[in-house]
Amino acid sequence: xxxxCGAIGNExxxxxVVAGLKKLDYRGYDSxxxxxxxxPQNQLCVxxxxxxxxxxxxxxxxxxxxxxxxxxxxxxxxxxxCEKNAHPHVSSSGRFAIVHNGIVENxxxxxxxxxxxxxxxxxxxxxxxxxxxxxxxxLQKLQKASTLIxxxxxxxxxxxxxxxxxxxxxxxxxxxxxxxxxCVAASDISAFAGxxxxxxxxxxxxFAVLEKDKVTFFDQKLKKISIKPIKIDEYDxxxxxxxxxxxxxxxxKEQPVVLRNTYFKxxxxxxxxxWEKLKKFHAFHFVACGTAYHSCLMGARFLKQFCKxxxxxxxxxxxxxxxxxxxxxxxxxxxxxxxxxxxxxxxxNLVKQKGLPTMCVTNVPYCTLNNLxxxxxxxxxxxxxxxxxxxxxxxxxxxxLVFALRLANLDCQEILKxxxxxxxxxQDLDSVFKQIEKFKKIFFVGRExxxxxxxxxxxxxxxxxxxxxxxxxxxELKHGTLALVDDETLIVAISTxxxxxxxxxxxxLEIKARGGKILxxxxxxxxxDVDFLIKLPDFExxxxxxxxxxxxxxxxxxxxxSLGYNPDKPRNLAKSVTVx
Ligand code: AGP
Numbered sequence: 001x002x003x004x005c006g007a008i009g010n011e012x013x014x015x016x017v018v019a020g021l022k023k024l025d026y027r028g029y030d031s032x033x034x035x036x037x038x039x040p041q042n043q044l045c046v047x048x049x050x051x052x053x054x055x056x057x058x059x060x061x062x063x064x065x066x067x068x069x070x071x072x073x074x075x076x077x078x079x080x081x082c083e084k085n086a087h088p089h090v091s092s093s094g095r096f097a098i099v100h101n102g103i104v105e106n107x108x109x110x111x112x113x114x115x116x117x118x119x120x121x122x123x124x125x126x127x128x129x130x131x132x133x134x135x136x137x138x139l140q141k142l143q144k145a146s147t148l149i150x151x152x153x154x155x156x157x158x159x160x161x162x163x164x165x166x167x168x169x170x171x172x173x174x175x176x177x178x179x180x181x182x183c184v185a186a187s188d189i190s191a192f193a194g195x196x197x198x199x200x201x202x203x204x205x206x207f208a209v210l211e212k213d214k215v216t217f218f219d220q221k222l223k224k225i226s227i228k229p230i231k232i233d234e235y236d237x238x239x240x241x242x243x244x245x246x247x248x249x250x251x252x253k254e255q256p257v258v259l260r261n262t263y264f265k266x267x268x269x270x271x272x273x274x275w276e277k278l279k280k281f282h283a284f285h286f287v288a289c290g291t292a293y294h295s296c297l298m299g300a301r302f303l304k305q306f307c308k309x310x311x312x313x314x315x316x317x318x319x320x321x322x323x324x325x326x327x328x329x330x331x332x333x334x335x336x337x338x339x340x341x342x343x344x345x346x347x348x349n350l351v352k353q354k355g356l357p358t359m360c361v362t363n364v365p366y367c368t369l370n371n372l373x374x375x376x377x378x379x380x381x382x383x384x385x386x387x388x389x390x391x392x393x394x395x396x397x398x399x400x401l402v403f404a405l406r407l408a409n410l411d412c413q414e415i416l417k418x419x420x421x422x423x424x425x426x427q428d429l430d431s432v433f434k435q436i437e438k439f440k441k442i443f444f445v446g447r448e449x450x451x452x453x454x455x456x457x458x459x460x461x462x463x464x465x466x467x468x469x470x471x472x473x474x475x476e477l478k479h480g481t482l483a484l485v486d487d488e489t490l491i492v493a494i495s496t497x498x499x500x501x502x503x504x505x506x507x508x509l510e511i512k513a514r515g516g517k518i519l520x521x522x523x524x525x526x527x528x529d530v531d532f533l534i535k536l537p538d539f540e541x542x543x544x545x546x547x548x549x550x551x552x553x554x555x556x557x558x559x560x561x562s563l564g565y566n567p568d569k570p571r572n573l574a575k576s577v578t579v580x
Contacts, residue, residue, distance in 0.1 A: 002087070002101040002578070003027035004174070005191050006070040006156035006165045008210050009182020014064055016184060017071040020191035021053045026385060026575035027101070027187060028075025031086035032056045035097035035158055036066035044097055044160050048086040067182075067212065068163055070156040072099035075574040078107070079121030088158075089125040091132040092116035095160050098131070100124040101187055102152035102172040103579045110148065123151075131157065139209060142166050143222055146205075152342065152579065154202075156185055165210040169202040172578050173340055173368055176200045176208055176215050177232075183210040187578075188340070189232060189366055190383070198229040201366065230366050248386035248464070248567040252553045256423045258391045259398050259546070261380040263420045266402055267413075273375060278407060281357075283310040283330040287319050287347045289577065291389040292335040292396065294456040295361075298545055299333065299400030301449055305542070306408040316343035317580070319350075326354045331375075334360045335400075337384060337392040338576040339367025346580070348372045361399060363392050377403060386568045387575045388464050390553045393456065394546045401542065419543050425550050432532050433558040436519060439490035442469040444552070445477060446494035447503060449545050453494050457552030464567045465559035474507040487515035492552070495522040496536065496544035521548055 003024025007013035014036060021032055033048030033056060045064070049055040053073060072087035079085035088097045100123075104110070107123035116129050130148060134141035138159045146153070152171035159166075167174060167185055176185045177196035184192060185208070192199060202208060205220040206227070219225045244250040284303050286296030293315050300311035314322070316334075320343060332351040336344045339362035348369060351358050359375035363384065370376045381395035405412050442461065444454035454471035461469050472481055474493070485491070491511050495504040505528050508518050512528070519532040523544065534551045536544070560567045 002075050003073045003187045003191070004071070004099040004101050004154060004156050004185070005187070006099070006167070006185040006210065007182060008068045008163070008165050009212055010067060011181060012065045012067070013069040013182065014060065014066055017069040018053060018057055018060070019193065020184065020186055021056070021071045021073045023190040023193055024187055025053055025073045026387070027578065028073050028574045029569055030074045030076045030081040031083065032071065032073040033086045033088055034060070034069055034071040035088035035090070035099070036064070036069040037158060037160065037163070039065050039067055042161055044090065044094060044158070046088055046090060046097060048083050048088075050081060050083055050086065068158060068165060070097065070099045070158055070165060077103055077579055078123045085120045085122050087122075087124060089120060089122060089128050091128045093132060096128050096132050097158045098124060098128040099156050100127060101154045101578060102170070104149050104153070105151035106149070127153070127155065128157075138162060138164070138166055139207060139218070139222060142168050143207060143220070146170065154187060163212065167202065167208040167210065169206060170204045171342065171345070174202045176202070176210065178210075178215055182212055183215050185210060188364075192232065196232060198231050200227045200229050201371070202227070246386065246557070246561075246567045248388055248390060248557055251384055251386055251391045252550065252557065253425050254382070255391050255394050255425050255550065256420065258381045258395050259420045259423060261382075262395055262398050262402075263416055265380050266399065269378065270403070270406060275406070278331070278375075281309070281329055281331040283312070283327060284333055285330055286311070286313040286333045286335060287316050287344060288335040289316045289341050289343055291393045291456060291459060292337060292341070292344070294452055294459070295335050295393055295396035295400060296333070297452040297455070298397045298449065299335070299404070301452070302401050302404035302542070303407070306404045306410060314347075316341065316347045320346045326351070326356060328356070330356065332356060332358050334358065334369055334373065335396055336360065336367075336369055337363045337379075337381070337389055337396075339364050339369035340576050340578050342578050342580050345369060345372070361396055363395065385575075387570050387573050388460055388556070388567065390460075394549065397545055415540055415543075419539055423547070424537070427534075427551065429534060429551055429554055430558075432519070432534060433555060436490055436532055437559060437562050439488070439517070440467060441484070441489045442467060442492065443481065443485075443489065444469065444471040444492045444494065445474040445507065446471075447474050447500045448497060450494040450496055450500075450548065453545055453548050453552065454492070456549055457492060457494070457555070460553055460556035461559060463573060464556050464565065464570050465563055466565070466571070467559060474504060477507060478510060482510065482514060485511055485514040485516040487517070489516045490519060491516050492519045492521060492555075493530075494548050495520065495524065495526065496548050497541055498524070501526065521551060523547075
């Protein structure tokens with residue numbers, strides 16, 4: 001993952017880069033650092049710090065001044081979290097400094113062939129020394145080194161004595177913006193924070209050279225090229241306005257508004273889709289990671305239920321190395337909040353190479369997946385900051401639901417409208433949560449659509465409260481997991497489907513017989529005694545996946561905060577997983 005930022009101009013660029021890194025820290029917050037050519041001596045200075053960019057800011061000298069700065073915020077892949085492994089990395093002679101997002105897969109074999117000393121455990125230090133070892137000018141060295149690298153990279157490079165920033169990109173996002181004050185490069189648009197009207201997004205194997213008053217783009221053979229600018233308009237930069245005690249709570253509470261926006265914008269948005277062509281697909285195959293994969297499971301259910309079409313799902317990291325049977329007449333759908341998830345992008349590329357049609361469902365405009373796919377279905381969740389996805393998930397589920405309904409020619413607009421206007425997220429659940437917070441062994445169970453909610457509920461709890469829980473199909477319990485159930489086990493049983501109510505009751509009785517405690521999440525009255533209850537508001541069954549996940553998001557948040565953790569930045573994770 002990681003975020004990179006670089007800036008060059010006539011003013012002091014250190015604050016520009018630090019501000020950019022703060023916007024990018026959702027990509028990793030293990031450590032951060034900057035390298036700059038100190039003005040006027042033109043000496044290379046590097047400052048690094050473990051933890052958030054605020055720690056780096058405290059270390060930076062108040063009077064530090066530089067016109068040419070690169071910076072990095074890290075999610076550790078190679079080497080543990082410490083200052084030594086934090087970027088930027090400097091070549092052994094001290095001439096070059098680099099920041100890198102991506103992975104050099106062949107770094108071990110490259111390292112073995114190099115004679116210089118290494119100070120960190122990172123693949124990036126190999127990259128910068130590889131650059132130094134090449135012949136030619138700086139750009140040629142960077143290009144030659146890039147061809148020797150296996151893996152992914154978005155890099156910004158500085159060389160002592162040269163007032164330029166050099167960029168290279170393959171499979172990791174990188175973009176540039178400039179105005180009369182100078183040029184800024186970054187991993188994503190959020191680092192531009194309202195300053196620019198448009199930006200230039202580099203394609204794979206392209207290079208750029210940033211100077212104070214211009215940017216020049218090059219193709220892989222270093223031939224000058226022009227890239228079309230992308231207009232930056234509707235993007236939401238307002239994430240600082242936090243009135244809740246966490247972004248996660250803010251985002252949970254925003255869900256009714258998000259769904260309203262989706263409802264009102266969606267029907268206009270989808271007018272442009274070629275529905276006649278879409279209807280001709282015989283099958284749909286979804287691919288995604290994490291929470292987005294759970295949305296896919298819901299999306300596939302909707303397509304089977306309403307369109308009677310064959311719909312299947314794969315986890316991206318599995319799909320990309322599987323012996324897939326690619327079928328014509330199948331639409332491959334890639335779901336991703338960020339649109340930058342490395343595994344999902346690799347799968348989209350794989351499908352494209354086969355010449356098959358692709359659609360993506362993304363929340364971030366101008367993301368890599370949008371550039372790749374034949375059809376783009378945006379979600380309107382607005383910027384999601386908390387690492388644990390909440391409003392993006394419900395926006396994805398709702399979007400895929402409306403997509404399936406439209407494809408099936410079912411007019412449910414009134415039902416959907418009533419739903420988005422009446423959905424609430426502020427049920428008082430504190431007394432229930434207080435009673436269950438002692439449990440450390442928790443399983444989430446459900447059938448069919450409630451099984452998907454169980455998977456997502458469990459993911460939320462494990463990622464922010466660090467409780468080892470799983471989501472499981474209720475009918476699968478007795479095939480193994482029931483062995484773990486005792487009187488210290490809490491089972492969160494989700495039951496929102498009338499036709500499966502009695503089946504769920506049988507499963508709950510099995511749990512009770514083993515001493516397990518039950519928290520039932522349902523809109524129905526069930527004919528068995530449960531230990532704890534979250535009564536859901538009653539909407540059409542196909543809308544209940546959205547209704548039922550909301551209390552589970554609150555539940556995870558309650559556990560997380562009662563244990564004293566920060567829900568927005570869980571350990572070991574990052575918002576955008578741009579490495580494999
Ligand atoms: C969700 O809570 C997670 N943090 C994670 O599983 C996430 O959904 C996954 O990494 C996929 O991200 P994407 O939607 O940006 O592709």
